[in-house]
Amino acid sequence: MSIKETISLTASELGYLWTGYSINEMSMWYLTAFRDQVKDEEIKELYTFALEGTKKILDGRKTLLSNESYAIPIGFSEKDIHTHAGQLYSDRFLLYYLHVGAQVGLEFHARAVAMATREDVRNYFKDCLESSTRLSDKVTTLSLNKGLYWRTPTLPAPTSPEHIQKASYLNGWFGDVRPLNSMELANLYEIIGLLIMIETLCIGFAQTTDCEEVSRICRKAADISKKLFEDLVGFIKEDNLPTPPSYSAEMTDTKDRVFSDQIMIAHVAGLFGSLLSQYGFSLGSIMKHDLLTAYTTHISRAGAFTEKVSRFMIDKEWLEKVPGVINRK
Structure with missing residues (x-):
């Protein structure tokens, strides 16, 4: 063998x-x-x-x-x-x-x-x-x-390499507050793009289900995504940078059921899991205090909602168990 x-x-x-x-x-x-x-x-x-x-x-x-x-x-x-x-x-x-x-x-x-x-x-x-x-x-x-x-903006090329000379580079609320750097922007735009997709998808889900509880979960997911989006867009506008377009109007008025409640809720849970992963990955590149606080706050809010969705799926017996360690106790 x-x-x-x-x-x-x-x-x-x-x-x-x-x-x-x-x-x-x-x-x-x-x-x-x-x-x-x-x-x-x-x-x-x-x-x-x-x-x-x-x-x-x-x-x-x-x-x-x-x-x-x-x-x-x-x-x-x-x-x-x-x-x-x-x-x-x-x-x-x-x-x-x-x-x-x-x-x-x-x-x-x-x-x-x-x-x-x-x-x-x-x-x-x-x-x-x-x-x-x-x-x-x-x-x-x-x-x-x-x-x-939609392309993210271009940035002017520096004339020469430069070291950070002041601890104020870390500031985010008061004093000498710097603009976002390119790495912070890259991850910020990616999170925003995911939030845009989640909001639009969940509005459509809520529109086509006949289950009030599922509709409520999807509307809540869309609402959270929109508020997180607006919060992050504030950082971009502060630096006079363009914001990506919304897709929240990119749907018809049909109420025909396209997906079952189970597969819709599973997608909502999966997308919020991806969102949390992206926030976590992006934390390592942040050096601005205000952006760091925003991300940790968003993680807490998105995480609390994800737990509620998971509990709903468990109650419905819709959530499959991932293989794990044997309980030796």
């Missing part, structure tokens, strides 16, 4: 394989439903490309987990989508949805590669990363060609 067949999966490898399977399996149904709804043929082809890549990634994850005798997540089925429903979101938003999804996928698979040890698992995660990169390239190119890609 080869080494890769005798060495068990590490906890890190298992975590990214199992969680990734759950994410990709759910994404497959969203891609299927949105591909059927989108009218623009070029965007539809892009959804087909994304769907084919997702299915291939799922097959690889399923093989690796099955070979190690781990149970495959149950996930969802055709019953969780309604392909004959009226179009809920505009083509413009559906292209943006793919853009944000590709970004999240790139970051997830990059971390997975970094945490993998076994050769076959490393090769698999590298294939996933390459697939996500190809999708991101295609989405970016099509968005640019259609004039729908």
